[in-house]
Amino acid sequence: MTTKLLMGNEAFAHAALEAGVRVVAGYPGTPSSELVETVAKLHAEGAAQGVHVEWSTNEKAALELAAGASHAGARVLFTCKQVGLNVASDALMSLNYVGTNGGTVLFVADDPGPISSQTEQDTRRFASFAKVPVLDPATPDQGFAMMQVAFDLSERYHTPVIVRPTTRVCHASTFFDVADTTEARPVPEEGFQKDPKWVIFPRRAYQGHGEINERLVKIADDFSTDPAFEQFNPVFTGGMTREMPQIGIMAGGVSAAYVREALAIVEDAASAAGVLIPAYRFMQVGTPYPFPEKAAAVFARGLRSVVVVEELDSVLEDEMLKLAAKIALDSAKTLGEDIAPALLEVLGRYTGHMPDRGENTIDDIALRLAKLLLSERYAQAADDDSRNAIEAVFATLEEAASGTRFAELNASLPVRPPVLCPGCPHRGSFYAIKRALGKQPAVMCGDIGCYTLGNAQPLDAVDTCLCMGAGITMAQGLAVAEPHKKQVAFVGDSTFFASGLTGIANAVYNGHDITVAVLDNATTAMTGSQPHPGTGVTLMGEKRKPIDIEGVLRALGVECIERANPLDLRECEAAAKRAIEFEGPSALLLVSPCIQLVKPSPAVTVDTETCTGCKKCITEIGCPAIGFDPAARGPRSKERGQVFVDASQCNGCNLCTQVCPFGSLIEGGCRD
Amino acid sequence: MINVMLTGVGGQGTVLAAKVLAQAALSKGWQVRTAETIGMAQRGGSVISHVRMGNEGEEVHAPLLAKASAQLIIAFEPSEAARVLPYLAPGGVLVTARTTIQPVTAALAKEPYVADAVISRIEALLEGTGSRLVVVDDEKLIAQVGNRKALNTVLLGSALAAGCLPLSVEEMKDALSACVKPRFVEMNLAALDAALA
Numbered sequence: 001m002t003t004k005l006l007m008g009n010e011a012f013a014h015a016a017l018e019a020g021v022r023v024v025a026g027y028p029g030t031p032s033s034e035l036v037e038t039v040a041k042l043h044a045e046g047a048a049q050g051v052h053v054e055w056s057t058n059e060k061a062a063l064e065l066a067a068g069a070s071h072a073g074a075r076v077l078f079t080c081k082q083v084g085l086n087v088a089s090d091a092l093m094s095l096n097y098v099g100t101n102g103g104t105v106l107f108v109a110d111d112p113g114p115i116s117s118q119t120e121q122d123t124r125r126f127a128s129f130a131k132v133p134v135l136d137p138a139t140p141d142q143g144f145a146m147m148q149v150a151f152d153l154s155e156r157y158h159t160p161v162i163v164r165p166t167t168r169v170c171h172a173s174t175f176f177d178v179a180d181t182t183e184a185r186p187v188p189e190e191g192f193q194k195d196p197k198w199v200i201f202p203r204r205a206y207q208g209h210g211e212i213n214e215r216l217v218k219i220a221d222d223f224s225t226d227p228a229f230e231q232f233n234p235v236f237t238g239g240m241t242r243e244m245p246q247i248g249i250m251a252g253g254v255s256a257a258y259v260r261e262a263l264a265i266v267e268d269a270a271s272a273a274g275v276l277i278p279a280y281r282f283m284q285v286g287t288p289y290p291f292p293e294k295a296a297a298v299f300a301r302g303l304r305s306v307v308v309v310e311e312l313d314s315v316l317e318d319e320m321l322k323l324a325a326k327i328a329l330d331s332a333k334t335l336g337e338d339i340a341p342a343l344l345e346v347l348g349r350y351t352g353h354m355p356d357r358g359e360n361t362i363d364d365i366a367l368r369l370a371k372l373l374l375s376e377r378y379a380q381a382a383d384d385d386s387r388n389a390i391e392a393v394f395a396t397l398e399e400a401a402s403g404t405r406f407a408e409l410n411a412s413l414p415v416r417p418p419v420l421c422p423g424c425p426h427r428g429s430f431y432a433i434k435r436a437l438g439k440q441p442a443v444m445c446g447d448i449g450c451y452t453l454g455n456a457q458p459l460d461a462v463d464t465c466l467c468m469g470a471g472i473t474m475a476q477g478l479a480v481a482e483p484h485k486k487q488v489a490f491v492g493d494s495t496f497f498a499s500g501l502t503g504i505a506n507a508v509y510n511g512h513d514i515t516v517a518v519l520d521n522a523t524t525a526m527t528g529s530q531p532h533p534g535t536g537v538t539l540m541g542e543k544r545k546p547i548d549i550e551g552v553l554r555a556l557g558v559e560c561i562e563r564a565n566p567l568d569l570r571e572c573e574a575a576a577k578r579a580i581e582f583e584g585p586s587a588l589l590l591v592s593p594c595i596q597l598v599k600p601s602p603a604v605t606v607d608t609e610t611c612t613g614c615k616k617c618i619t620e621i622g623c624p625a626i627g628f629d630p631a632a633r634g635p636r637s638k639e640r641g642q643v644f645v646d647a648s649q650c651n652g653c654n655l656c657t658q659v660c661p662f663g664s665l666i667e668g669g670c671r672d
Numbered sequence: 673m674i675n676v677m678l679t680g681v682g683g684q685g686t687v688l689a690a691k692v693l694a695q696a697a698l699s700k701g702w703q704v705r706t707a708e709t710i711g712m713a714q715r716g717g718s719v720i721s722h723v724r725m726g727n728e729g730e731e732v733h734a735p736l737l738a739k740a741s742a743q744l745i746i747a748f749e750p751s752e753a754a755r756v757l758p759y760l761a762p763g764g765v766l767v768t769a770r771t772t773i774q775p776v777t778a779a780l781a782k783e784p785y786v787a788d789a790v791i792s793r794i795e796a797l798l799e800g801t802g803s804r805l806v807v808v809d810d811e812k813l814i815a816q817v818g819n820r821k822a823l824n825t826v827l828l829g830s831a832l833a834a835g836c837l838p839l840s841v842e843e844m845k846d847a848l849s850a851c852v853k854p855r856f857v858e859m860n861l862a863a864l865d866a867a868l869a
């Protein structure tokens with residue numbers, strides 16, 4: 001055992017390896033990617049023995065591969081981000097019907113905010129739709145424990161199991177004691193056993209549906225009573241008075257940790273004002289589906305209201321509304337008509353007590369909880385003094401949560417949205433294609449990756465972005481609807497393999513007049529430089545022959561394929577013109593590595609003698625290494641100011657030197 | 673509980689600085705949680721690292737800081753310092769580098785962004801609150817070390833020199849040596865010395 005500072009995702013990798021996982025497959029996506037990377041690193045170091053780890057071509061491929069290995073009895077782990085599960089959902093829905101053999105865990109990371117995603121979808125909801133159990137950690141430590149029992153749960157019931165942390169759990173670090181070496185569980189000797197149950201057919205589906213329903217009832221029970229799972233649904237009472245609690249607080253995921261911090265803040269503020277916080281009962285639901293109804297009913301006993309704190313969807317709130325209805329019905333039945341039934345009020349997003357989107361924060365929760373906990377006391381306050389004291393608590397919390405004192409300064413600060421790196425080859429690609437299009441009416445369909453950032457000013461070169469691979473196919477729809485416009489679709493090399501191929505085949509087969517610009521930077525850059533089929537590098541350390549994108553395009557029947565270096569403006573623009581003018585599907589292959597992969601060239605310098613301060617280099621390509629200094633003076637810029645190049649940021653791509661009309665940006669190493 | 677926030681522009685190295693603090697806390701036997709910004713924002717956007725250390729044996733639940741709870745904020749860039757001011761606890765210390773990183777939005781705008789203007793507005797807001805502002809002449813210190821990559825260590829050293837971290841110089845050196853790649857240890861120790869001098 002060694003104590004290591006690990007990020008949640010790294011720790012989950014250790015947990016799965018310690019549980020004997022044999023096959024790990026996924027597709028990169030923030031905030032999930034570090035898990036597979038950690039397994040690969042430990043495998044490369046020789047610490048993780050007997051494991052097979054891979055980046056698959058996309059999520060569907062990864063899950064199907066995992067399903068096959070599980071059929072043979074191997075413990076398998078599949079990883080993706082929330083939208084990745086959409087891609088793998090076809091496999092997941094049926095896999096749940098045929099069932100699993102070796103422990104099958106799906107690690108699906110959600111992204112409230114969203115911080116780096118297209119949607120705020122909730123995998124807990126997906127789990128209930130697919131009828132698959134899901135575990136939802138509040139902290140990395142809890143996720144570590146969940147990851148290990150998830151394999152046992154899967155094997156106990158032959159069901160896939162989802163572990164779904166959110167960004168703040170995935171990317172939070174703490175210290176863990178982890179095994180120095182791990183050994184994958186061997187695949188049982190009998191291996192894959194042929195059986196009609198593995199073949200999904202309408203009859204099998206009917207039978208499988210019954211099996212699913214039966215096991216979900218048992219699993220819901222386990223979540224309430226089996227110590228292995230019940231530990232994820234902890235309950236405690238708090239507050240500053242000793243009466244029986246009447247208010248409950250239920251929280252899921254990282255919000256459970258926020259609530260605990262928020263309650264401490266509320267109690268501090270109350271103590272300072274001499275106010276007593278009434279008793280409350282808290283419950284974290286770490287096993288949201290199937291909902292641990294028995295445990296929740298015990299938690300709700302005697303409560304008059306429950307406030308639910310969660311992110312993304314109102315999953316727990318829905319369950320509590322159902323439970324409240326049951327409690328009322330049951331009590332109405334047993335008490336008879338003359339006595340009022342037990343009513344449990346459920347507060348949350350539907351009632352406006354909690355925000356309906358985005359990330360929760362400690363400060364905001366503290367203010368909202370304080371108002372809920374103290375509202376009755378405030379209404380019943382005997383005198384002005386006690387009312388004022390409660391108001392003082394609200395004011396303290398409100399001031400911290402809103403930060404009004406700083407609002408004015410904040411509004412005056414320059415915004416800092418993410419941008420393409422200095423020297424990013426995509427900048428050249430976008431700029432050259434825009435130049436090639438000139439004034440022709442055109443739509444530029446973007447896709448998922450760093451190149452989505454091409455939408456920022458001044459490039460402004462991404463008109464649409466939907467989901468992985470959609471740019472190519474959306475361009476075809478636009479071409480059908482608006483044949484008088486040029487349609488250019490952008491796709492990265494990793495996305496090309498993940499989900500671009502079907503779209504290209506469609507364009508060729510149905511004869512759509514589009515130009516597909518493949519931005520080949522030899523990596524999956526946005527998620528942290530993962531390899532893919534076009535790089536030939538695998539996570540198992542073997543080198544394969546890279547799949548040649550040009551060859552693929554040709555084989556799919558694309559007749560016009562132009563190739564250019566995106567950092568050579570003239571060459572790139574000419575190639576783009578030819579591809580765009582071609583009638584029918586054409587491809588523009590723009591090849592230059594991501595700057596994260598290569599050594600920078602010397603920085604460019606500004607010739608202060610000739611710079612006119614026209615700002616063209618800034619307004620045309622917007623490289624973050626180029627700034628403007630209004631105080632700079634030169635013979636040609638006069639009072640206008642001049643640009644400067646931040647040498648610590650400049651990557652020496654020399655794109656700007658081709659843009660400046662006065663030759664004032666000088667290639668590094670050229671001067672003196 | 674010691675709450676530290678590190679903020680800067682994607683690529684400046686806040687993550688490593690957070691790691692160094694966590695490492696130092698571990699050697700003290702404290703519970704630690706840190707949180708990072710990973711994803712799109714790393715491409716030149718605003719990034720924040722949160723470090724929470726339970727130095728009095730208390731349990732740390734959440735990885736993120738609440739507003740008005742950071743005893744120490746280390747900012748790698750002045751406008752980023754200003755952005756996170758609501759997180760500074762009453763009586764807390766804000767250590768910021770003076771050198772700006774101009775966002776493309778500022779270069780495109782008519783009015784470029786000037787460090788001193790932002791710093792004096794921060795000063796004005798902190799006046800009378802018991803909080804302290806430490807502006808680090810990072811350009812001078814980096815020139816002594818010769819590598820901008822050492823900015824994180826320079827700032828950690830400046831925070832230590834300002835008496836905002838309950839760590840000794842030795843503890844900081846050990847944590848640094850444990851966290852940076854072996855070939856950079858010497859440069860980082862020199863950067864620490866420069867900041868402490």
Ligand code: SF4
Pocket residue numbers: 419420421423424425426450521525526594595596715
């Ligand atoms: S990481 Fe690579 S692909 Fe992404 S913006 Fe930077 S240079 Fe471009």
Ligand code: SF4
Pocket residue numbers: 422423424603604623624625626645649650651652653654655656657
């Ligand atoms: S050469 Fe010009 S465009 Fe390229 S990174 Fe340097 S400043 Fe930016």
